[in-house]
Amino acid sequence: MALAAALALFAAPAFAQETPAADPAQAGDAAQEDIVVTGFRASLATSVATKRQSNQIVESVSAEDIGKLPDNSIAEAIARLPGLTAQRLDGRAQVISVRGLSPDFAATLLNGREQVTTGDNRGVEFDQYPSELMGAVDVYKTPYAGLIGQGLSGTINLRTIRPLDHGKRVLAANVRGEIVSPGKLNAGTTDKGWRVSATYVDQFANDTLGVMIGVAHLTSPTQFERFNAWGYPTFETNNDTYGIRNTQGTPDAADDTFTPRPEYAAANGALIIGGSKPYVQSDELERTGAMATLQWRPDPALSITLDGYYSRFRDEQTLRGIEFPLYWGNAILNPGYTVTDGIITDGTWRNVKGVVRNDANLREADLYSGGLNVTYEADGWKLLGDLSYSRVDREDKVLETYAGTSRGAGNGPYDVLGFGANDDGTYTFDPTLDYANAGVIQLTSPQGWGADNTPGGQDGFLNNPRTTDELIAFRGAVQRELGPDAGKIEFGANYTRRDKTLDLSRFYLGLKANAAAPAHDASVPVPSDQLLDPTALDFLGIPGMISYDPLKLAYSGIYNFNAATDANLYAFGWSVSEKVLTGYGRYDIEAEMADGASLAGDIGVQVVRVDQSSNGLAASGSPVAVITDVSDQVTYTHLLPSMNLVARLNGGWSLRLGVARQLARPRMDQMRASINFTYDAARAGNTSINFSPWGGSGGNPRLRPWVADSVDVSVEKYFGPDSYVSLAGYYKYLETYIYQQQLLYDFSGFPVTGGPEPLLRQGVVSIFQNGQGGHLYGAEAAFALSFATLTSALDGFGMLGSLSYTESGITPDPGNPAQPLPGLSKWVASGTVYFEKSGFSARASVRHRSGFLAELSGVGTDRIQRLAQAETIVDAQIGYEFQSGALQGLGLQLQAQNLTDEPFSTYDPADERLTIDYQRYGVRYLLGASYRF
Template sequence: MKNEQRRARRGRLAYLALSVAAGALLMAAGEAAAEVTPTEGEAPQDDAVVVTGLRKGLQDSLTLKKRSTSIVEAVSAEDIGKLPDASIAESLARLPGLAAQRVGGRSQTISIRGLSPDFSTTLLNGRLQVSSGDNRAAEFDQYPSEMVSSAIVYKTPDAAITGQGLSGTVVLNTIRPLDHKKRVISVNLRGSVNTNGEVNPGFSANGNRLSVAYIDQFMDGKLGVALSYAHLEDPSQLQHSKSWWWDRQGNDSITGQPRYGAGNGDVMGLHGVEAWATSREQVRDGFMAVLDFKPGDNFRSVNDFYYSVFDQNEVSHGAQWYQTQWTDDIHISNATIEEIGGSRIATGQTVAGVVPIVRNDNNTRRDEMFSFGSNNRFNIGAWRSVLDFGYSRSVRKESINETYAGYGTSPTPLTRTPDTIVETIPFGGFPQLDPSFDYADADHVYLGDAAPWGGWSHDGTQRNPKVTDQLTTARFSGARDIEWGGFKGLELGLDYSHRIKTRGVEEFDLCLKGWNQATFDCHGTRVRVADGDLQEATDISWAGFGSVLSYYLPDILDTYYDKRPIRNEDNLNKYWQVDEQLVTLFGKLSIDSAINGHGLRGNLGLQYVHATQTSYGNEIVTPSGPYGDPNRPAIGQWVSQSTSYGDFLPSLNLILDLDDDSVLRFGANRAMARPRMDDLRASRNAGVSQIGQHWSGGGGNPNLKPWIADGVDLSYERYFNKTSYIGVATFQKVLRTYIRGQTVDGFDFSGWANSSNVTPIAWLSKAQLEALGQPVPDSYPYPNGAPATIGSFSQPINGFGGNVSGLELSGAIDGSLIWDALDGFGAIGSFSRGWTNIRAGDPTDPAKLPGFSGDIVSATVYYEKAGFSARLNYRWRSEFLGETYQLFANRGATRILADDQVDGQISYEMQDGPLKGLTWMVQGYNLTNSNYQTQLKVSENRTSDGTSFPENYEEYGQTILFGFSYRFQ
């Protein structure tokens, strides 16, 4: 699609987005309206804290929180289709003990109580849902917030909820039309603008949001219908830089002295850097329908349908280069050397001999998600029974494309023109990189690989991941009243789920036309981009680099490039499938009693979960040729492995009413989280190294068992009036096992296919090695020697666990409680602190286990009176280890620094007249333009005192929205 066509399409879809002052205040996510009617057979919402909206919503929330039998947090729509955030993740991130990870400037995944998204699950209307990601964690930006009537986070298990997580369970609920007594039609329309502007030509900074909801009742209130549509066009504009790694630079090839001068051999310098501008078009359309049928008091059937399609189109233009003694003959002068963290660091320098690569990339992604569920309630004698079944499916298709260009016009593929660049590299903020050449000059910047070491054997790459996930669920349960001493209710049930997740990645080298197809090297003849294929140059002067040559890759890909398949061992390892079936038996006793005149409520329950899991993947039979020669592709054999096991999960929730205004809660439970899908893969590869001639290999582990944790919770709440309270909660989770990667010595490779052409030899004993004069470390794994079939194998295992504990403080205050003149004002806040002794890998890494932030803060101040509403929210989380996309379409862990967000909203609702029900609003997200920063792992590079080096630095700009909502009744 040409740029002009894209501009025209956006012009038709978008409407004028008005900019507003930075003082716009935020809608607090922890406030909303709409009480949910509880039903058996789904998440027991009568026990949930449903945070409604502003003062009345807060009042309803605290009333429910006081009566609840579980420790929960929740957010609900203020009005039909009126939840203001782009995704439900933004709303959840404002709740106590919850934190979001930003991906490209948007909150996408949620950590609960310091544990990564892998430890939680997401249910839609009480049913476990598929994920569009590579594993199990929900990507919440797939769910339009306008279609969610409430989102409830269970921090402690309830035996009647199946598919629960270890850290918590997020239950998303949609509208039930018979719970509304009259027809409702709601319309929301908003425009948006990003203050970074167009960082790439042809990609607008303006967006829009539209949602429509219709609810009605027929047949004298026996049949209800709800229909909803939500459209989102939300462009993002980001500026990105990355420091690749830091190390000593060795000696200069001319002077023989250290590159930073005599006596400076200990100086640490930057070995590679990149800077580019990224624009992303994000268009999501969601559809929801609910059919609610209740012919009498003894039967009700609620059937819900949900479908969404989410298209993303991303372009990046910029430059990158190596500057290390192992790649180019670089020369360093004019160095600025500072002492940081007890080490000497070069934070400024002039580097001669570098060869920048101009990058023009394009990534596309399309997610389709479908979900259907039917919940049927009926009475059988004294039993209130529920039959529920559901099906959900998601398909994700991506195309990740990168191309290279460099300075120089010779048609010889490996011609490279060195440059001299003046660099200033701060430990925070964008670097300043001043080159000598003009990298936007189309007469000198030609397509082709200018990479070090004579090139990467290609002129670009294309990687096309595809992930499908489908899940079928069925459940039958029954509940009845009983009189067994302090037990007043009994619920029994059976739940079945069958899930199949498949992942694969098609990969190609991009070769400029004219390449020699008889060799593995697919460099073509370097070529100038035709004027008609060029765009306006992309400005990256914010990094000091000036502008770079730009083109829209989809328009020129077939004109300039051929595609050559990549069929090496790494590619085959990316194909896998996991098939798992879970059968859950559960029972729960409801408690309603008293101790010394104090009410005692709660529940005691037990689940038994039986799992049967089968994993599939490639075992390498024949290795690929040297450097991935496509004429000698790797050959894999599709293998499978199965296992089954069962786990008992008891739970206890007790609530003691100390008096009318004080509640003491206690919980004890065992919870589990199923292993990551990619850890379960059956893919594996083994071979014999040329150095040492010994076996080694690696792969997934189809025999993995779940994470298991025993948890204890204790909390106290004191209520001062209907909208003011304080709460203190503490928890501890003891993980009995933690899944981590491990290399095991002594692995027997007998019968395994050798993916190399090297013949293995036996391991010599310690005595034999010493006789040969070779030093033998104490850690040598084979002191008595070992056969040639023995070696090392790396895979995820159920390793030792550890503890996660935390303290949560929360509260709310109505201004009128302090002074009558403050009527309408209020504040809500929370602070969470966590501790853990678990390390995911390197025990010296201060980032600890993935998703763990030691401190989380959220604060909201608001004013609401006579239709006027103003809200400001601040949230902050300390540094953590997050999962991001890395090289070659793989996922990996990155240390993400502390992140804060300020959002706000101002709105006014017409109180009377013909426009009654119309609300005008202005919203602002990321009002302080909070940056995103990562650091290199301490285990890789660090200063003398352990201070990590900077890695990624990104800025996303502020997003301002202006629009209205109108409710017809």
């Protein structure tokens, strides 16, 4: 049967949960005959079968065919599952939140094995893995004892094809072109891309040797307009520019008071934009992935599988815009402004000194992953062994280059800049200067920023971090079948060693011509051979700005790269090492009940022992006066019991219960030993901690993990191989959460500068620490319905969807009780309607998430958090696959992503009208063909 063969293709590998492939004749009581389906309907049937047959609460998405997940990326595919949602970064769905918790709380496995990550922490950036090379993705919402590397919110297991399980030769190829609707926003970039993939599966030696080889390459552009505000301070008239001084008759002018000048009386106390940093941004992602699997089964009792994966990842971003220091700069608001509901929404600034920015971000990463798996079965016994290795080498270049009318904020010429607020909280501007005139705009430091590092001010900045992440794991287990209806037992152990290092290099760019100038007041025209066509900033109301390739210019020899020497540079680099030994025991329940019902599940326990350590640097001063090595470590053990029970009743009903203790290890950047400290020699003689000479901030290698006790329940009703409805509820109590707190720190052994030996070696520092936890609970409703179950006239039509609600009692920032959990959207919903029959297919999908606290990149690659608006993403596609004749196996497909051009928008916590970051990506169109034989 064709569907059964398709289901068998994606059977779980060893060490993933052993979910049997479902026979559709058994998947629903209404099915009375063989039904041959392909494409999305086959994918849906596979996912429904996985959900129904699993002993845990699981959501799953399966490939429609070899090399074809239902969406363009893994993150988009699993973001449609109940209780899951994605955050868009630079226009791409990249990181996943499970049940209201940030990516830090979820674990991602590849074929059941823990993986390294390209980011600074544990959360996987899913665009590192080509969707074309994946067979299925399973999301475990409840753990079981044999699930190694499990997360606290959920465990995402990416599964690849096993060639002997597929059972026949296949050669599949896909090619797609794509175009984005904003067009080319930056000179030297493209709005067109392409994707190609090929997969070969075959069996040899009487089906005892199987081979799978897959290659996928993409070049994918993103073009978007990005408005950014510095913030929104309160307009004050307590200065000579906006107020009238009332002297108090004392020599100290600080004692004087002010009354607003009449023309500024209406502005006093209103909110006003402090500055703006808008861009047009162009990204070009290039990724080449290759995967191979060799599966050998010389005897039915013995199976040996060797697999490997390699990915080369390059993401280049070009950002061009004009940064306007306004209220927080030296600009002056002219009379004639408008105040609307407490916000100054339009007016004119004078004395504006804009910083013309040509910036670039470049990330390059190589990911290696491989493993050897051996299983042997005899006389009811099963022995399992697994060895795996993964590594990432990543380098970033985050480059800023500056230009303007002259060097220093006190020098002209200046701009007179009109401004006005739009309905979406962004602003447009009306300049008098021509920012596209290369005779007016020159390379320089318009505001004189960084003059303490570079005389006359820095002319740019380069952040150049390098990350290495390496993991090796060994696993062994033994299973024993206990007989009919008696279940089985399994005991095993896993050892993992992971080492991750972040090395920081930062440079202040200084023009060589300025360094040679006696007064350090030189500006330099952009070399004519470097100039590109001006970049239009129409969405800002600015006709254009000068443009050049910032990476090419930076390395042309025109700049000096002056190494940063501030303490922050050293305090944010780190290395973290983890040695994790996990032992477990598990009993699988299999029991028949009355009237053909059955009870299944598992009861087990994991014992996790962790030895974690970190090495780093303690630094003080700018430039750094003191550097010393620091290190620390801690060992802890946790007991993680778990139980899953599922009663499969007559009529297609299933009742599930999951109870477990779950664990997620801390973020690695929070575990760093590095610290930025201060020493005040004037306090060296004090013995009171309130007047200690020591202070600082940093990480904490002694952090303990997040630990939660959880209860999950689910009621499911199955109507057929691709139709069901379910209602689930869950409750988690986190014993602890990790906060940044003021704590005592022992500075014994730290060097002392500028004074005598202090009487006190303890001080108060701001570091991450385990603190009070709280509860998290929610409910999920999901369904999939093939309309053929209602009437045969609607065969081929169907729909599926889900709605999730999550509530949290956790306060992630004690200093700001109103701040929500990172990544938590209280409401998450998705829906898809589809038609698929006789080769024709059409599908429209929508996913929605309510507002949430997003995680973004700040200065350099540092993490910042911002409140994000709710968003609704609409995608659609149509296709046709030839069913016979010379073109049989050929499929054509047209797709559109983000059809409604939904923006990504963050805002100031004080007022949702105060937009901080607003990104509009446009629509992405893809046209492709696939062929399989």
